[in-house]
Amino acid sequence: MENMNIKKLAKELNLSVSTISKALHDSYEIKAETKEKVLALAKQLNYQPNPFASSLRRNSSKTIAVVIPEIAHNFFSLVINGIESIAEELKYHVLIYITHEIPEKEEQIIQHLLNGRVDGILISSSGTTNNNAHYHELVQKGIPFVFFDRANFDVDAPRVTTDDYQAGFQATEHLIKSHCKHYAFLSLSNQMSAINHRKDGFLAALKQYQIEPDYIHIIEAGTDETLSFQIIRDFLQPLPESLGIFSSVEKLAIQTYHICKEINIRIPKQLKIISFSNLPTAALLNPALSTLTQPAFSIGKEAALLLFQSIKNKGKIQHITSLPNIILKSTLFIRESTKM
Amino acid sequence: MENMNIKKLAKELNLSVSTISKALHDSYEIKAETKEKVLALAKQLNYQPNPFASSLRRNSSKTIAVVIPEIAHNFFSLVINGIESIAEELKYHVLIYITHEIPEKEEQIIQHLLNGRVDGILISSSGTTNNNAHYHELVQKGIPFVFFDRANFDVDAPRVTTDDYQAGFQATEHLIKSHCKHYAFLSLSNQMSAINHRKDGFLAALKQYQIEPDYIHIIEAGTDETLSFQIIRDFLQPLPESLGIFSSVEKLAIQTYHICKEINIRIPKQLKIISFSNLPTAALLNPALSTLTQPAFSIGKEAALLLFQSIKNKGKIQHITSLPNIILKSTLFIRESTKM
DNA sequence: GAAGAGTACGAAAACGATTTCGTAATTAAA
DNA sequence: TTTAATTACGAAATCGTTTTCGTACTCTTC
Structure with a gap:
């Protein structure tokens, strides 16, 4: 038996x-x-x-893959929660793959998923905007996939993103109205769509308020933990006068806090900072961090819904329907870290 | 083609x-x-x-499942990172299932995994200590599984846990030496192994230092967000004199911080608090939170290693070797929230 | 009562890989 | 030279489902 x-x-x-x-x-x-x-x-x-016999015969696995750069990250774990809420309902299984921000790793994972192990993929890209051959292979193989947050805009796939440009503009405008002199944008890399849109919003706001280029700093801290610490520390010594920082990701803001604590920079007196973040403790920090918060759970949910719709429509005639491209809104929370 | x-x-x-x-x-x-x-x-x-043809024939899937109560939680996402690091190396795939702390959901998930979809399972139990029929079915079906953090000690399976009793004792001793009068333990439920061990350590320390029962409070806040907020708030109003709180999980400590901010309780002056936590921002909170930090990444890694070993040995004669039971050490970080 | 429709099932061919068991052909040993 | 062993491959069964065709049988309908 x-x-x-x-x-x-x-x-x-x-x-x-x-x-x-x-x-x-x-x-x-x-x-x-x-x-x-x-x-x-x-x-x-x-x-x-037996799920394998069934999958073999039916050529479908009731499984989706989620490919993300990091998992120990409030944003991504909330997104997964959103994805899971839908997958669970539709009785789909969820495979997790972590790229650790390494584009080659992502390619390798996608390459592997070409074998039909999953019915669809949700991707937050770690790749540079240049290399998208692996995405095209997915298209060619007919494996549905959806980008979320970090999309590759050269690839013909549905996307769920946030209003990064507008949010970036809004955050920067807020910094400007707090009367900073120097303005810095903390970036991971100049190859990630979401981050670049935030930067564009940052630059547009500064332009509109006629901030001189001399006072504008773009800091590419990179994805390596110790290296980015060093880069930020170097930037803060000597400390630019009346500095306003817009951090494109939570991690860099936290690093900045640590550095400020270490070398005794007073926030918001000497340095104001606002960051994209899903930190549940943002309001409890010393000082409370002003944030732009993305609806992470909804992003996951919407992306999953899009994917399942795409899986369902697979094989059917693709109507000339426009590419689904959902844009959700981030919320600005003004707290002490940007106080005048 | x-x-x-x-x-x-x-x-x-x-x-x-x-x-x-x-x-x-x-x-x-x-x-x-x-x-x-x-x-x-x-x-x-x-x-x-084709992975399904192969799995069908070989009767093995190169896939493991991770069953956790929550994912948007620093501890669990770090554990997943640890698990992934091993799985990736051994070319295994990782399925994620979230129980949302609902025992029935866990049972249902395990029940489903009985069909052979995975070669092994890593579980952090959401169940009450009573119901373990589903674990026994796994044993009977010969599907290897390993408990981590929250184990069911009535089931014969390898475990990776931390020194919860000792850590609980140590944290409480630290509170006692900070001269509190009242002592409170914040718990999720009295049905979770790890949390109960922490409580035992808490109680043992209080006993050793001869703290009167009248000054000892066990608060079961439960897993529902809004409810636990209410329970903690009620406990803090009126505020017991010179209160020292030992929070068994991060979430409750954060809620306590929020409540203190809301109703103007000064930490550490009126209330001292220490918590189990893997918050990367613990040191940046206002005030910095004293923590007991579990080696989450290592827990994931060790649990995965144990599981893969178990998968490898499957079918072989079970030697009288003692049940693997790895106990890792947590680290105490004393910060301002427990200052005298 | 003959034709057609509908009902309820079974035989067998897939799905794509793995594995067991043969077996020709070659090489080595006696 | 004969026998045994080795090498290098192929045929076919197998894993457990799903699905396509049949096909008996019953029930209408004119």
């Missing part, structure tokens, strides 16, 4: 394998009485269909 | 399907020259083996 399967059920009930299968799928070909018998025995013997 | 498979490779090279399969697996039966030809063509035509 090691493992129950359809064949054993069939033998037990003196029915054929196909009848059992059809009964379990509530086929119209099978009469109610037989269905009941089959269901009853299946439950009694604790029958569980 | 839709999908490449072994059969097409075979036809192309005028070889049999079995020869191709063996060549791809570097079998000794196939001569070097043939292997090279096969490998070359496979690479050229971008052949990727």
Whole structure:
């Protein structure tokens, strides 16, 4: 009685394998009485269909993959929560892959997923904007995928992003109205779509308020922890006069806080800072951090919905419908870190 | 050329399907020259083996499941990072399931995983200590699994936990030496192993220092967000004199901070607090939070290693070797929130 | 009562890889 | 030279489902 399967059920009930299968799928070909018998025995013997046999035959796995740069990161774990809420409802399984911000790793993962292990993929890209061959292979293989937050705009795939440009503009405007002199943008890299849009908003605001280029600093801190610490520390010594920082990601803002604590820079007196962040403790920091908060859970949810829709429509004639491109709004929370 | 498979490779090279399969697996039966030809063509035509066919035949999926109560939680996402680091190395895939602290959900997930979709499971239990039928079914089915952090001690499975009792004792001793009068333990539920061990350490320390029962409070805040807020708020109004709080989980400490801010309780003057936590911003809070920090990444890593070892040994004779039970140490960080 | 429709099932062919068991051909040993 | 061993491959069964075709049988309908 090691493992129950359809064949054993069939033998037990003196029915054929196909009848059992059809009964379990509530086929119209099978009469109610037989269905009941089959269901009853299946439950009694604790029958569980073999997922691989089923996937092999049906060529679908009821599984999606989520490919993200990091997981120990409030934003991404909230997104996963959103994704899971939908996947769970539709009885899909969720595979997690972490790229650690390494584009080659991402390529390798995507390359692997070409084998049909998953029915669809949700990606927050770690890649440079240049290399998108692996995305095109997905398209070619007909594997649906959806970008969220960090998209590759050269690839023809649905996207769920936030209003990064507007939010960047808004945050910067807020800094300007707090009367800073120097303005700095903390970036991870100049190859990530979301971050670049934030930077564009930053620059546009500064332009509109006619801030001189001499007072504008773009700091590319990179993804390496110790290196970015060093880069930020170097930038803050000597401290530019009346500095306003707009951090494009939470991690860099936290590093900045640590550095300020270390070398005794007073926030917001000497340095004002606002950051994109989903920190549940932003309001409890010393001082409380002004944030631009993305609706992370909703991003995950919307991206998943888009993906499942895409999976469902697979094979059907692609109408000339425009590419789904959902843009959600971030929320500005003004706190002490940008006080005048 | 839709999908490449072994059969097409075979036809192309005028070889049999079995020869191709063996060549791809570097079998000794196939001569070097043939292997090279096969490998070359496979690479050229971008052949990727169908994972379901392979899993079906081999009865193994190269996939593990991680079942956790929450994901938007520093501890658990760090653990996942640790798990992923090992899984990635061994080329295993990682499925994530979230129970949202609902025991029935956990049972349902485990029940589903009985079908062989995964080769092994890592679990941080959401269950009450009573119900462990689903774990026994796993044992019976021969599906390896490992508990981490929150284990069920009635079930015969490897565990990776931390020195919760000692850490609880140590944290409480620290509070006592900071001269509190009242002592409170914030718990989620009295059904979780790790939390109960922390509580035992808490109580033992208070006993050793002969603190009167009247000054000892056990607060079960539960897993519901709004409810736990209310419970903690109620406890803090009116505020017990010279209160020292030991929070068993990060979330409750953060809620306490929020409440203190709201109703103007000064930390550490009126209330001292220490908490189990993996917050990267603990030192930046206002005031900086004293923490007991678990080696979350290592917990994930060790648990994964244990699981893979267990998967490898599957089927082999179980020696009388003692049950693997790894206990890692937490680290105490004393900060301002418990200052005298 | 003959034709057609509908009902309820079974046989067998997939899905794509792995693996067991043969077996020709070559080489080595006696 | 004969026998045994080794090498290098192929045929076919197998994993457990799903699905396509049949096909008996019953029930209408005129």
